[in-house]
Amino acid sequence: xxxxxxxxxxxxxxxxxxxxRRIAFRSPLPDFYKDFLWATHKSGQIFETDALIAQLxxxxxxxxxxxxxxxxxxxxxxxxxxxxxxLIEQNSSExxxxxxxxxxxxxxxxxxxxxxxxxxxxxxxxxxHAIKGAEYARKILRDYPxxxxxxxxxxxxxxxxxxxxxxxxxxxxEGLLVSDCLYDADxxxxxxxNFTDTVWEMISFSQIPLSKFMAxxxxxxxxxxxxxxxxxxxTGKKYGPQFIDIGxxxxxxxxEVIKTEFAQFL
Numbered sequence: 001x002x003x004x005x006x007x008x009x010x011x012x013x014x015x016x017x018x019x020x021r022r023i024a025f026r027s028p029l030p031d032f033y034k035d036f037l038w039a040t041h042k043s044g045q046i047f048e049t050d051a052l053i054a055q056l057x058x059x060x061x062x063x064x065x066x067x068x069x070x071x072x073x074x075x076x077x078x079x080x081x082x083x084x085x086x087l088i089e090q091n092s093s094e095x096x097x098x099x100x101x102x103x104x105x106x107x108x109x110x111x112x113x114x115x116x117x118x119x120x121x122x123x124x125x126x127x128x129h130a131i132k133g134a135e136y137a138r139k140i141l142r143d144y145p146x147x148x149x150x151x152x153x154x155x156x157x158x159x160x161x162x163x164x165x166x167x168x169x170x171x172x173x174e175g176l177l178v179s180d181c182l183y184d185a186d187x188x189x190x191x192x193x194n195f196t197d198t199v200w201e202m203i204s205f206s207q208i209p210l211s212k213f214m215a216x217x218x219x220x221x222x223x224x225x226x227x228x229x230x231x232x233x234x235t236g237k238k239y240g241p242q243f244i245d246i247g248x249x250x251x252x253x254x255x256e257v258i259k260t261e262f263a264q265f266l
Contacts, residue, residue: 012210012262017200019257023250024192030246032081032188032239036088043083046110047076052145053114059140060118070121074189074198079117081185083110088235089177112150113178115141116157120182134159157182163190163230177233184236190227191243195250214258221251 033040047053057076064071090106119140123133134155141151153172157179160167170176189198199220203213224244231240 010204013200013204016254016258016262017196019261020195020200020250020254023253023257024196027192027246027250030188030191030239030243032235032243035239036084036235039084039087039091040080042087043080043110043114046083046107047080047114050111050114052111053118056115056118056144060122063122065125070124070198071201074193075118075121077189077193078120078182078185079114081188082113082117082181085181085185085233085235086110086113086177089181089233092234109174109178112146112153113157113181115144115146116154116161116178116182117185119154120158120161120186130159130162130165153178161186163187163227180232180236184231184233184240187227187231187236187240188243190224191245191247192250194224194247195254210262217255217258221248221255224248224251 047057060075061072064075086109087106090109116137119137120133121129122136123129126132137158138151138155141154146154153175156168156170156175160179161183167179170179203210224247228241228244231237
């Protein structure tokens, strides 16, 4: 692809992305953020004030590649929602101790899942990125104030966050919860975020012409729809499908815009 063609492609991607964002602006806010404002607020507080998370966030900022749609912005959104999901799931669990150590245990659980959120896409450009990301995270986390069990829980979550892949099982209820919260928070991003950010950054990075992208568009929409049946936590199963439905509505309207206003580039 020549330089002029590459530049033209970038211009058209910017224009299409602007259309997508205008469509998304008219879309409703997912109910998750309205019904669990307390959890998203608390997760944000921990993210902003915890020393371990601040240290790990600095590492992630220096190592995540932002040109593939899964950089720091994506990871921070996943991290915050994973923390909120952890709080919600903990709040509805009857298996936690009633008083002594409860608040400390919940707080630590949020920190652990936020660690997983920050690191989950470090190997996003590689084949089997979840497996390789877990192996890489295990090496990184040796230098952080985490127990061996906490490191393994984080790595399990990273290992299990990829859609439509085999899930590594665990007998640890803590490990399962962290893993499921990370997965659901990551799949929330397959909703509106997919069309306002992710897909365009991936296309900009790649050498795929718009015509080929459009040929793959219907299949991509089918994959998005399939995500609705994969959410793992109780909260994710209830609220996750709405994220995807909102994204699908944005994608369908955008598809018609591209076919009419950008037909000369297809």
